[in-house]
Amino acid sequence: MNKREFLKKGAIAFIPAAAVLQALMRQAEASVAGAAGATGSPTPGYEPRDHWYGMGIEVEKCIGCNRCAEACKAENDVPPEPFFFRTWVERYTVKQSGETEVECISVNPRGERKAQDEREVLRSFFVPKLCNHCAHAPCVQVCPVGATFTTADGVVLVDSTRCIGCRYCIQACPYGARFFNHRTNTADKCTFCYHRVVKGLLPACVEVCPTQARVFGDLRSKASRLVRFQRMNKINVLKPALNTEPKVYYAQLDGEVR
Amino acid sequence: MIAQVPPNLTELLGQVIGYIYPNEIEIHWSILIVVYPYLTGLVAGAFILASLVKVFNVKEVQPTYRLALLTALSFLLVAPFPLLLHLGHMERSFEIFLAPHLSSAMAMFGFVYAWYLMGILLLEIWFEYRRDLVVWGREHKPPLRWVYRALSLFSNDISEQAVAFDRKAVRTITIVGIPSAFLLHGYVGFIFGSIKANPWWSSVLMPIVFLMSAIVSGIALVLFLYMVITSLRNEPLDMKCLDKVASYLFYAVVVDFSLEALDFIHRLYQSEESVKILAQLISVKLFMNLVILQVLLGMLVPLAVLVAARTRRVNPDLRKLLYFTAALLIQLGIFSTRWNVVIGGQLFSKSFRGLMAYKMEMTGLEGLVTALGLLLAPFLILFVLVRLLPAKRAEEAPIHPA
Amino acid sequence: MKLPEQVTRIAVVVALVATLALLVRFVLIPRAYFSTAVHQSATVRREVARPVNFAGASACQDCHAEEWEKKALGYHKGLACETCHGPAAGHAEDPMSVKPFAPRDRKFCPVCHAYDAARPTGFPQINTESHNPLKPCITCHNPHDPVPPETPKECAACHAQIARTVALSAHALLPCATCHTASKEHRIAPRSALPSKPQTREFCGQCHAGGTANPDAPKVELASHGGGYLCWQCHYPHLPEGRP
Known part of the structure; x- marks a missing residue:
């Protein structure tokens, strides 16, 4: 039979084809690697390993003005629809009856909020929410291609050129902090305004907060505002039982907040 | 492809009950992701039924053996498509092979699938059919002859010794295949069961429940196909075989039901933080799908029907009808099971304070039409496969060609 | 025992598929295409390169x-x-x-x-x-x-929340000045010049002690009621009918 011969010929034809293909791929590799550069510092003079970022939120200072959510959308080009948020603000109303009503004021910031009947209100407060940049992030764990990862300075990012759009990470996030960006067809989330932070600026939401309810800082630096915040307050995180080790720390967090 | 924000999201905003995190309005895993575990379930179930013949020597179900194998193959071939179509970037799907992120429960999907397809199913089918392929290759005229010759990889040897080797190979592959089938579908269960953020999914029982319901649906499907195909060919149904398959179906449903009941009772008794919202989920959103379709019509009624078919002295014709009814109801029930897991798990907020709404698309990429197409595609493939590779063994072995 | 010929055939196919897969993964496709480190540092660079829209407060100064x-x-x-x-x-x-x-x-x-x-x-x-x-x-x-x-x-x-609570209470008709004295400075520097607060049981007793003039105020025996506790340890003065 001549199929053995056929196989041999096939193999012979395969080798040059492979060689050409490989040469092409190497070229492409060079361009990718060139764009990426050596691993390490993303900007001159900045060493990611020296930092470990987190955020503090002082619930009692939040006035629910929604400047943070709006600034976030403006800074990060977040889709304008009222159901894609990298950060948002919730209003809790605990009633005399023990029932708790929650409303996301960011969905309709200028519209009428649900009227509260003063006689029924036991206590009421605002809670800003965002990605917790968990040290033990379930979204990072479940990404099948490693497109979402934690940087050396503790920020959870999404590689939008690699994300396959399976949305497993959105399912795995206990905080609803991720959404699907229909422009890129990939998962999207808060980056702690990484592009600002490495340049020494504050995240946009922290920058515009009129009452300093949000504190951004570096947990590796003893002098940072965040470490001071942690020293001065009793701290809680969201859903501690899930062991995600969030790095967004809340002071005066009410037990009703989930 | 320029995807746009689904137009119905604003409309869904008005259908939210209670409070949900704002990003949760979009239901991410649509009907296609319901179809996927349903398809792989059928694969695993059909394969496990087929292996009964080879490993446990259950002679009665022999008539369904090849049909079960081909059913498993045709459903397995379609199984990845709902996943692919649902990806935001289909063209990057190969990344899961190139750079699997090992901590992800989903990363191994490609390998488990490839192993099961190529390492088990194709190999088993090849050894099972090789002798017949050789024979058919000699009997048929080109071009069909060339198809059979190529499929048999141009092998020629149909001596007693070679065929005996095939049989042994099939048996070995089946023995490896059973854990692999368990793996394939238990794994799908694990993808859901390992999401600690979602109390509706997060359960150690999830892989086992998936597996048992897979076995149930696979057996029911083979039973259904066997009855349909045999009747279409005007051949008599092997009642012994039917009774045996039906009894396996009965036991499988009993085990499946017990497991799901256990899961339910466990949740209810533990009564954790999420119990209120899950109760609300069942009573408001899933009552029809879970209580009526899945439990009542998909489990209890078929169980009663199967019992009735066995205990009463019903004549064979009525018994066939009862089996047929049970098989169909079970398919409906298992599809609802998948729906309740996949869609149900996305209908309540992770704040445990509210319920979302899912509005199925009709014609979109992730719509009902696509889903129906994907559910029908395996039957088309099976139609071709059954034509090409008949369940009946080739009659006699012609002498070696000169 | 001699292996049947079909084994060789299937083995060749399996070997071909396996070799091809391994070849593609490990030889043909360059590492940068699936190297996690390269992808991650490219992502970080892409993130860092994004434009800043909020200049930061010091930029305005x-x-x-x-x-x-x-x-x-x-x-x-x-x-x-x-x-x-x-x-x-x-x-x-x-x-x-x-x-x-x-x-x-x-x-x-x-x-x-x-x-x-x-x-x-x-x-x-x-x-x-x-x-x-x-x-x-x-x-x-x-x-x-x-x-x-x-x-x-x-x-x-400024004290809207207290005002709204008082408005619903039995003390609704009392002006704030009944119990608090606010200096003029409080209006200019509210936190450095705090208004006064009642200090003693006798203060509440002016209305609530037995025998006092105000007929609408519920009366208690000041000497024995509530032991030695201060009134506001049990009664919130802005909503006194709230249960102690």
Whole structure:
């Protein structure tokens, strides 16, 4: 039979084809690697390993003005629809009856909020929410291609050129902090305004907060505002039982907040 | 492809009950992701039924053996498509092979699938059919002859010794295949069961429940196909075989039901933080799908029907009808099971304070039409496969060609 | 035992498939295509390269020193310029052609200052319907130093939450001054000149002790009622009928 011969010929034809293909791929590799550069510092003079970022939120200072959510959308080009948020603000109303009503004021910031009947209100407060940049992030764990990862300075990012759009990470996030960006067809989330932070600026939401309810800082630096915040307050995180080790720390967090 | 924000999201905003995190309005895993575990379930179930013949020597179900194998193959071939179509970037799907992120429960999907397809199913089918392929290759005229010759990889040897080797190979592959089938579908269960953020999914029982319901649906499907195909060919149904398959179906449903009941009772008794919202989920959103379709019509009624078919002295014709009814109801029930897991798990907020709404698309990429197409595609493939590779063994072995 | 010929055939196919897969994965496709490190550092670079829209408070200082200094001494000292003026990185780069937003109408200030029960106590809040209706806020308040031109006479202007609680209580008709004395300084520097608070049981006893004149006030025997506790340890004076 001549199929053995056929196989041999096939193999012979395969080798040059492979060689050409490989040469092409190497070229492409060079361009990718060139764009990426050596691993390490993303900007001159900045060493990611020296930092470990987190955020503090002082619930009692939040006035629910929604400047943070709006600034976030403006800074990060977040889709304008009222159901894609990298950060948002919730209003809790605990009633005399023990029932708790929650409303996301960011969905309709200028519209009428649900009227509260003063006689029924036991206590009421605002809670800003965002990605917790968990040290033990379930979204990072479940990404099948490693497109979402934690940087050396503790920020959870999404590689939008690699994300396959399976949305497993959105399912795995206990905080609803991720959404699907229909422009890129990939998962999207808060980056702690990484592009600002490495340049020494504050995240946009922290920058515009009129009452300093949000504190951004570096947990590796003893002098940072965040470490001071942690020293001065009793701290809680969201859903501690899930062991995600969030790095967004809340002071005066009410037990009703989930 | 320029995807746009689904137009119905604003409309869904008005259908939210209670409070949900704002990003949760979009239901991410649509009907296609319901179809996927349903398809792989059928694969695993059909394969496990087929292996009964080879490993446990259950002679009665022999008539369904090849049909079960081909059913498993045709459903397995379609199984990845709902996943692919649902990806935001289909063209990057190969990344899961190139750079699997090992901590992800989903990363191994490609390998488990490839192993099961190529390492088990194709190999088993090849050894099972090789002798017949050789024979058919000699009997048929080109071009069909060339198809059979190529499929048999141009092998020629149909001596007693070679065929005996095939049989042994099939048996070995089946023995490896059973854990692999368990793996394939238990794994799908694990993808859901390992999401600690979602109390509706997060359960150690999830892989086992998936597996048992897979076995149930696979057996029911083979039973259904066997009855349909045999009747279409005007051949008599092997009642012994039917009774045996039906009894396996009965036991499988009993085990499946017990497991799901256990899961339910466990949740209810533990009564954790999420119990209120899950109760609300069942009573408001899933009552029809879970209580009526899945439990009542998909489990209890078929169980009663199967019992009735066995205990009463019903004549064979009525018994066939009862089996047929049970098989169909079970398919409906298992599809609802998948729906309740996949869609149900996305209908309540992770704040445990509210319920979302899912509005199925009709014609979109992730719509009902696509889903129906994907559910029908395996039957088309099976139609071709059954034509090409008949369940009946080739009659006699012609002498070696000169 | 001699292996049947079909084994060789299937083995060749399996070997071919396996070799091809391994070849593609490990030889043909360069590492950079699936190297996690390369992908991650490319992502970080892409993130870092994104444009900054909010310039940050210190960027405004150089050109707008007057406003800056004024703001630094007033109640709005904690606010970044861009909280009200919006993202201004474009303006900082090209001050002449890009102008930031300057809120002037009455809709803007209530974003923070409209009354909402969820807002923290002490945070200045107004009732938008009754507070100088129809006038833009900037007619009376300079947003860079928003001290009111005239300190509001009614305490409720700042103490809205307490006012609303009292309004529902048996003490609704009592003016604040019945129990608190606020010095004039309190109006200018509220936190450094705090109003007085009752200190003794006898203070409440002026109305609630047995034999006192006020007929509407419930009476108790001051000497024995509640042991040695101070009244407000059991009764919240702004809502005294709340259960102790």
